[in-house]
Amino acid sequence: MPIRKKQELDTPVLLMDLDAMDYNLATMAQFSREHKVRVRPHFKNHCILPLATRQVDAGAIGITVARVRHAEALVGQGVQSILIANEIVDEPRIKRLLDLSHQAEIIVAVDNPQVIDDMGRWARNEKSPLNVVVDVDLGLGRCGASAQEALSLAQAALGAGLRVRGLMGYEGHLQKLLDTEESRRVRSVAAKTLVETRQLLEKNRIPVDIVTTGGTGSYKTLAGFAGITELQVGSYLLMETIYVPFVPDFRLGLTVLATVISKKDGDHLVVDAGVKALSGERGLSSIKDMGGLRLSTLHAEHGIVQITDPNTAPKVGDKLEFWVAYADATVHLHREMYGIRDGIVEEVFKIEY
Ligand SMILES: Cc1ncc(COP(=O)(O)O)c(C=O)c1O
Known part of the structure; x- marks a missing residue:
């Protein structure tokens, strides 16, 4: 597979941090062994x-x-x-x-x-x-x-x-x-x-x-x-933000990468990920590694992001990564999930429908 940086992928695209996934897999496996309880994921x-x-x-x-x-x-x-x-x-x-x-x-x-x-x-x-x-x-x-x-x-x-x-x-x-x-x-x-x-x-x-x-x-x-x-x-394997307050044992890793496609008046910007890329069913996504922004609305193919700090706001063409709030429903919106390690695509997984 040719080396591809995650930033080069066609957006919107579903990403999984493979270090987080490996950690979650190993954590549950160790728990199962130590507590002698069988798991059937x-x-x-x-x-x-x-x-x-x-x-x-x-x-x-x-x-x-x-x-x-x-x-x-x-x-x-x-x-x-x-x-x-x-x-x-x-x-x-x-x-x-x-x-x-x-x-x-x-x-x-x-x-x-x-x-x-x-x-x-x-x-x-x-x-x-x-x-x-x-x-x-x-x-x-x-x-x-x-x-x-x-x-x-x-x-x-x-x-x-x-x-x-x-x-x-x-x-x-x-x-x-x-x-x-x-x-x-x-x-x-x-x-x-x-x-x-x-x-x-x-x-x-x-x-x-x-x-x-x-x-x-x-x-x-x-x-x-x-x-x-x-x-x-x-x-536990992919995790999602709505679980985090209740189960700190596992690492978040599932995100959707989107591109900023429009920005007006300095108060909001628009990304190319809407409800067809990110489930808003149980809450809206937060944004990874970027403060001063808040996802406020999802249209079919657009996400509206409010700019709360104009000094740090990204520009048109920049990429934003959204933590997935509800994994089951978001995964279902995609055909592939890209496994990422150190910013590079390591594996591409086909999603069954
Ligand atoms: C029947 C059944 N078993 C197990 C699970 C797994 O639950 P969780 O994703 O919270 O681990 C679900 C989740 O919806 C379920 O519907």
């Missing part, structure tokens, strides 16, 4: 196949995904165990998962008796076993059955001929909390719900070998919890 954070492989090489037991096509792509790369931490409810995609089960361990979340029934029938028709975990709503109010329903769903799944492996519960509403006694308490209550549900299944002679939960905000609290078997951490 969520693919949606980066959607990059070689990074999933690096996570597995660093000790992850497999990968978590939300989409069937991501499961297929990862198995194609040799990942041996995939959790689909999402409800897949239609026959064509369940058939694809059944096909995939011949090449790798595939585990899918369930929360609905009708779907369980259908899945059992489709699996029997294909003469293929299917692993499921019962998804329990821990208060997020998204997918997942109530803890009280989990036993009957597990029994229904067994009755339908599915392989019940255990439980999943994602407490997404408890991720971005400061590390206080209260946040540790509420996270422990959620974890306890899963562990007690596990015990209920076991009392009813349903063996449980997977209890999967957690994220980048809660990984530390959950690691010490007997009965939880694995953590579905996602954001």
